[in-house]
Structure formats: structure tokens, C-alpha cells
Amino acid sequence: MDVGPRLDVKTPVFEGPLELLLGLVEREELDIFKVSLASVTDAYLAEVASREIADPQEMAEFLWMAARLLLIKSIRLLPGEPPTDEETDLLGWEEEVRQRLEEYRVYKAMAGELMERAQQETFAFPPPARPVEAGGQEEPLEVGLLVVAFNSVLARIPPRPLVVTGRTWTLEEKLELISERVRKGPIELVELILESEDRLEAVVTFVAVLELLRRSVIRVRQKERFGPIHVELRQDAGD
Amino acid sequence: MTEERSDISSAVEAILFSSNRPLKLRELQQATDTDRTGLEHALEDLRQGLEGRGVMLMRHHDEVHLATRPEFASAVRRALRPEVSGKLSAAAYETLAIVAYQQPVARSRVEDVRGVNCESVLTNLELRDLITEVGRGSGPGQPKLYGTTMRFLQVLGLESLDHLPTPRVEGPVAQNQ
Numbered sequence: 109m110d111v112g113p114r115l116d117v118k119t120p121v122f123e124g125p126l127e128l129l130l131g132l133v134e135r136e137e138l139d140i141f142k143v144s145l146a147s148v149t150d151a152y153l154a155e156v157a158s159r160e161i162a163d164p165q166e167m168a169e170f171l172w173m174a175a176r177l178l179l180i181k182s183i184r185l186l187p188g189e190p191p192t193d194e195e196t197d198l199l200g201w202e203e204e205v206r207q208r209l210e211e212y213r214v215y216k217a218m219a220g221e222l223m224e225r226a227q228q229e230t231f232a233f234p235p236p237a238r239p240v241e242a243g244g245q246e247e248p249l250e251v252g253l254l255v256v257a258f259n260s261v262l263a264r265i266p267p268r269p270l271v272v273t274g275r276t277w278t279l280e281e282k283l284e285l286i287s288e289r290v291r292k293g294p295i296e297l298v299e300l301i302l303e304s305e306d307r308l309e310a311v312v313t314f315v316a317v318l319e320l321l322r323r324s325v326i327r328v329r330q331k332e333r334f335g336p337i338h339v340e341l342r343q344d345a346g347d
Numbered sequence: 348m349t350e351e352r353s354d355i356s357s358a359v360e361a362i363l364f365s366s367n368r369p370l371k372l373r374e375l376q377q378a379t380d381t382d383r384t385g386l387e388h389a390l391e392d393l394r395q396g397l398e399g400r401g402v403m404l405m406r407h408h409d410e411v412h413l414a415t416r417p418e419f420a421s422a423v424r425r426a427l428r429p430e431v432s433g434k435l436s437a438a439a440y441e442t443l444a445i446v447a448y449q450q451p452v453a454r455s456r457v458e459d460v461r462g463v464n465c466e467s468v469l470t471n472l473e474l475r476d477l478i479t480e481v482g483r484g485s486g487p488g489q490p491k492l493y494g495t496t497m498r499f500l501q502v503l504g505l506e507s508l509d510h511l512p513t514p515r516v517e518g519p520v521a522q523n524q
Contacts, residue, residue, distance in 0.1 A: 123438060126462030212460055214514050218448065219440035221512045222503060226435070230417035230504030232405060233429065234497075235364060264474060293424070299433035302471055338430070 124166075125173035128155055130209050130216070140206050140213075146181035149174075176201065251318065254297075254328060257337055258314045261301050277309050282316035286339075290326055294340035297328065355379050355389040356396065360413075363404075369412035369497045406507040407497045417504025432502060433475065442468045443477060447499070447511060451481045451492035469493065477502065 122128040132148040132155070133140055153174055161167045180202055183195050191199065289295055297317065304310035317339060320326045330337045358379050363370065376386050390411060394404045405414045415423055423429070435443070442465055445457050457465045472478045473493075481494035495508065505511065 124461070124463035208460075208462070212462065215444050215448070215460055216441060218444040218512065218514055219437065222444055222447070223435070223437070223440045225503050225512075226440075229420045229424070231420045231423075231432070232403070232414035232417050232501045232504040233420070233423050234369075234405075234412050234414045234501055235367060264470065293428045294430050296430055296433075299430075299475065302474055303433045303436075305436060 122155075122159075125170050126208065126212055128152065128170070129173065129205070130212055133209065134213075140209050144180060144184055145202055145205060146177060146184050149177040149181045152177055251321070253330070254318070254337065257297065258301065261298050262307060262310055277312045279312060279316055279319065282312050283319060286313070286316050286320060287325060290320075290339055290341045294338045297337040297339050300339065353392060355381050355385060356392040359386075359389055359411075360393055360396075363411065363413040366412070369405075369407070369410040372409045372411065375411070403506055405497070405500055405505075407495070407500050408508075410497055412497060414501055420504065435472075435475075436468075438468050439472060443472060443495075443499070446472070446478050446493050447495050447508070448514065450494035452494075453484045453486070453490040453492055455490060457493075 122131060129145070129148065129152065132151045133145075136148060136151070138147065156170050156174055161170060176198065179198055183191070183198065286295075286300070289300075300317075301310050301313055304313055317326070317328075321328065324342055326339055327342045328337055328339050359375055362375065362378055372383070372386060375381075376383060379386065379389070381389065390404065390406075397403050401416055401419055402413050403416050405412050438461075441461060442457055445460050446452055449456065454465060454469055457469065469478070473480075476496055476498045478493045478499065479496050480491050482492045483489040484492050499505075500507065
């Protein structure tokens with residue numbers, strides 16, 4: 109194999125202001141309940157400025173949080189003055205954000221545990237052993253039916269309203285990924301497509317499946333009409 | 348453990364072994380002609396009887412099923428090469444965690460915690476049969492309430508929701524003032 113170790117440069121992707129704020133607090137190792145959120149204002153502004161946020165509504169949410177952080181910071185910079193009502197409200201808001209950050213942090217940790225569990229091959233298989241019998245299934249599917257199935261899944265993937273990501277997939281990457289996956293066992297087509305983060309990725313995945321079919325690397329089968337479509341490695345496609 | 352109860356427990360085992368879907372407690376009561384208490388005892392006997400075995404009794408609310416123990420998942424995989432289930436994104440795990448620990452929970456609550464729109468993630472989890480609508484909220488518009496499914500337990504290899512890892516609330520954050 110001539111594929112050397114690939115350099116994986118990943119910038120964390122933040123889905124919303126809350127996640128960004130939590131990311132910053134954790135990066136700076138700050139105690140949410142002990143420091144003012146104003147102390148991450150500069151870092152927050154820098155992060156927002158360095159990101160391309162296409163969705164105007166999403167941009168507004170990031171900016172709204174930025175505006176509040178700046179306000180808090182300005183209040184803290186001018187001590188001595190008794191707080192006005194508006195400022196008292198703002199300090200109350202800060203407390204609320206702290207609570208929300210803490211709650212979010214707990215669930216994020218739980219999510220991490222669930223993910224770890226799922227990755228340790230902890231699946232509990234119910235009977236019957238498995239629905240897929242590699243042999244004995246009906247003849248290979250026509251591509252036309254595949255397209256019908258794909259369109260029905262695509263229609264069910266809503267466009268992601270909040271996307272802050274520079275990740276794009278090339279066909280080559282998907283070809284490699286899917287080949288790798290089917291080598292380990294059959295995959296259900298709809299499940300595979302649903303892994304997509306957005307519609308563009310879903311399309312690239314589907315095109316990659318068609319391309320692998322054309323190259324006779326994989327085979328697709330379906331037991332009954334509208335039933336699950338199974339993608340598997342062609343036995344004669346080397347190994 | 349009485350003779351009779353053990354028979355019921357074995358009957359339940361046989362039914363679950365041959366069923367390709369989870370069974371409701373009510374269905375098992377009818378099939379074994381037992382009342383709820385008797386069935387619960389039988390299930391407990393079965394659960395204990397299966398300790399240390401390759402399969403376990405899995406329970407999700409009022410449904411039960413048999414499933415292989417997660418410790419042997421890789422052996423099952425090697426033997427049967429079953430389908431590899433799709434990977435979930437980090438956002439999906441966050442959403443799944445909130446639903447699992449807060450169920451029944453409305454979308455608005457999930458969005459409160461995550462601070463972002465969660466419609467597409469919830470739809471995705473629903474299509475994968477990891478969560479499902481379990482009722483309607485009493486608030487305006489009677490929002491859909493989500494809960495986990497038996498498949499959720501299978502994917503994570505959990506005997507029941509009681510076996511979910513306990514949330515760690517401590518950490519770098521001091522809880523006291």
C-alpha cells in the first residue's frame with residue numbers, strides 16, 4: 109500500500125453559541141461558576157470572526173451572545189457604580205448561562221460515554237440471529253430502484269439549519285470509506301446514507317455506491333419491495 | 348422458587364427465543380395465563396437464570412426480549428458477519444443522551460440544552476429507530492414527546508435503561524458556592 113499516514117487537521121466545529129462557549133471555557137480550563145463569562149469574550153469574538161457562518165439566523169445567534177458578553181465585560185471593567193436594572197438583568201442572564209453550560213457539559217459527557225460504549229462493539233443481538241442471509245436472496249436490484257430508494261431517503265433528510273463546517277467529501281474519499289466498510293460486512297443502504305451530515309454528503313455517498321456497483325466491487329440486494337437494501341462486497345472482487 | 352413459577356419462566360424463555368420482536372408484558376401474561384405479579388417473578392427468575400450465559404433478558408419499559416450479551420458481540424460478528432450499523436455523529440449522541448436521560452422529552456427541551464435547532468438530528472435518530480414518539484406533551488400545540496426504543500438498548504448492549512451509565516456531575520466545576 110502506498111497510502112502513507114494522512115495528516116488529519118481538524119478544527120472543532122461548533123454547532124451553536126453554547127457549544128462554542130463551553131469549548132472555550134474548557135480550553136482555558138476555567139471554572140464556569142467561579143469566573144465571569146466575560147473572561148472568554150475576546151476568545152469568543154476571535155472564534156466567531158474566524159469562522160465562515162453562512163446562515164444569517166445562525167450568525168445572529170452567535171452575534172447576540174457576543175453582544176451580551178461584551179456588555180458584561182464592560183460592566184466588570186467599570187466597577188464602583190451601583191448596577192442599573194438593566195445590568196442586574198444581565199448579571200442574572202449570566203447566571204442562567206452558567207447553569208445551561210453546566211447542564212450541557214453533563215450531557216456532553218454522557219454522550220461521550222454512550223459513544224464510547226457503542227464503539228466498543230457492545231451490540232446485543234436479538235433473535236433471529238440476523239436478518240441478512242448473504243446467499244439465497246433475490247436477484248440483484250436494478251439501478252432505477254436504487255435511485256427511487258435514495259430519493260425517498262433524501263426527502264427525509266431535512267436540510268441542516270445550522271451548519272458551521274468546512275467539511276466536504278470527495279468521491280474518492282467516499283469510495284475508499286465504503287469499500288473499507290463493506291469489506292467488514294454488509295451495510296444497509298438507508299443507514300449508510302443517513303450517516304450523512306447534510307444532503308451534499310448524502311449525494312456523494314450515493315454516487316460512490318453507484319460507482320462501486322459499476323466497478324463490480326459491490327452488489328446490492330433487496331428481499332422485498334421497499335424492504336431494506338443491502339450493500340455487500342462481491343465475493344469475486346478479490347480479497 | 349415454586350415449581351409452577353419456574354414453568355412460567357421457561358415458557359417465557361421459549362416464547363422470547365422464538366420471537367423476532369420484543370413482546371409486551373401483557374402479551375406474555377396472556378400467553379402464559381399469569382397475572383402481572385406472577386409474570387414479574389417469572390421474568391426475575393429468568394433474568395437470574397441467564398446470568399453468566401451467552402444471552403440476557405432485555406427490558407425496555409413494558410417490553411422484553413432476549414439478546415446476546417454484549418461481551419460476545421465480536422464472537423457473533425465473526426461467526427455471522429452481520430450488518431454493521433451506521434455510525435452516529437457527535438451531535439446525534441448528544442441528542443440521544445438527552446432523550447435517554449430525560450424521556451419523555453419534547454424537542455424544545457432538547458434544544459434548550461444543546462442551544463441549537465435539533466429537528467434534523469431527532470428525525471435522523473427516529474429513522475434509525477433509536478428514539479420514537481412516546482406521547483404528546485400537554486403544552487401548547489401538544490408537542491411530540493420522545494423516548495428511547497428497544498433498538499437503543501441493543502445498539503448500546505444494555506439490559507435495561509437502569510443500566511445506563513450514571514451521569515457524572517462532578518468534574519472541574521465546583522458545585523458548592
